[in-house]
Amino acid sequence: MTILQVVDKEFSKVPIIDISALISQTSNSSCVIADQIRQACQDFGFFYIVGHGVDEQLQEQLEDLSQQFFAQDLETKLKIRMALGGRAWRGYFPVGNELTSGRPDLKEGIYFGGELAEDHPLVKAGTPMHGRNLFPSNIPQFRETVLEYIYSMTKLGHTLMAGIALSLGLEKSYFADRYTKDPLILFRIFNYPPNSSLSKSEWGVGEHTDYGVLTILKQDNVGGLQVKSKSGWIDAPPIPGSFVCNIGDMLDRMTRGLYRSTPHRVQNLSTSNRLSFPFFFDPNFNVEVKPIELKDVVVNDDKSDRWDKASVHEFRGTYGEYLLNKVSKVFPELRQKVLESAE
Template sequence: MVYSTSGSLPIDTLPVIDVSALVTAATDAARQQVAGNIRDACRAHGFFYVTNHGVSATLVERLETLSRQFFSLDETEKMRWRMALGGRAWRGYFPLGGELTSGRPDWKEGLYLGTELPDDHPLVQAGTPVHGRNLFPDVPQFKDTILEYMDAVTALGHQLMEGIALSLDLPAGYFSERYTTDPLILFRLFNYPSQQVPEGLDVQWGVGEHTDYGLLTILLQDHIGGLEVKTPGGWLAAPPIPGAFVCNIGDMLDHMTGGWYRSTPHRVVRNTSGHDRLSFPLFFDPNFFARVQRIEGLPAVPDPDDSASRWDQANIHAFNGIYGDYLLDKVSKVFPELRREVL
């Protein structure tokens, strides 16, 4: 049994990995030790906690406080920054039940964000989907806090991907040289209210079963749990650990490794705690135009096609194209009413 850094919370299966050797000038041996722990976690579950990651606790606290201020606004006020105003950038606020998983509404509200690009940026000028300006609510210090947080966690993402490369016996810069020199960064603020679902609305989960699309998700949870991970033995709770992020690999890393590392389904139960629950996933993904290729030389998986048991019955190993194509196919199902904006 592994315990959290607080010494009080037992984690029966999901490992807790001290990644300080990846974020400091550590020895090669220390980095390889962390890489080995990451390898074990990715092979077993595709999920792991990271501690001693270097992201400021003060910054995290400020993000949580300001997010609660935003979500406490009246819905009419929050809709001033609705996603319909974000256009092809796919940014902005969506209300409760406004996001779908497998065609059913999730019981959460959220704010979609990403790398901030000015209107005169070449990618914006070219109309590239999911690239552009954010819609920042009028909450004092909110914009600066969000941008600072995204920068800090993106830097951590680069460091963790070096650890993942080492875990596959690849050069540390393997992913940065091929896919993430300019990663696609998408960031979400989610609020799961503790309130009754209106009668007649087909809602069962905070978020239904799904896998993430890209390389690596770095999730900050508040003190209220709800995340569950699918394992061969059943659904396993992934409770919050103070000062830790939860990381999980996405479909593209599964695709690149030929199923050697699997993108694991997960879900979020409906919040019945009596208090609103916040979560902050940052998706560290390949560049929009990166053509995702199989990594040569990894151990062969007898049958990498697990579509029969996947939540969406998709064979991610049949995908052949740029990451942006895969992403757009997925997100257009999450917000079907916005599909025409990007396709």
């Protein structure tokens, strides 16, 4: 029996798409999947994927090692704190150190990205958000597991962007040819501690949209993710063998509002920790991202529709410039230290 057969329609209103034909590059079925992706992006901005081919044992190992890391005392975890990552913007941050809309999130986490050696041209040039990752030295296989997972998810990101291109009536290589042949990869492992007060006013991460093009999220079995649909907030609970995908502000901008980035939030009301593994597949840091010329699409730039009342269509410049402006608001103190170290 397949996953799709056992998932009750009321279990989640967010669409579930089997992308196995995209993985195997079966042309006829790829068109059907493209249609499903288009419908999901227009109606929800979110969709589950199954049939993605990412090794389950690798995912289980990643989850086990992450649990080991977060179970340690704060002093041990701070041995790979973000301040040590410098301009690469990598490492651990404690609960309350990351902000969403100026408010501290009730989560801790580790930032990762593409692993680049010190002699890489972008690292030598001091390009922000490029460099080596920080890994705990006391947990065997942590480094190897994270890097293998990043490799697998990068491959999946290329496949999904081909599907999104087809869903827009474009050549499947549209994004790879222009923006994501050498993508900016950002990977996070978040731990949401139990909400001791069980207050529904306290959020692990508050309402927000993602900055970039595509987010691929692995959830554990605790749940807590909510998506703002046209009819209100709905749960996006964990489904075995799936990832949750959502589009970000930059794809909203590129499609002139045809595909809307959707607000979402997280609340851990359980008595156990909640692990979350968001993987961000974004345009190259130095590329200028431009709107796609789509037929019969009118720009939807109604700021009143947006959770932050901001326009995603006004920005001009490289993706790196755009992203640095965004992340500087998440870690303002760290941003100042990075700037000071560069002077």
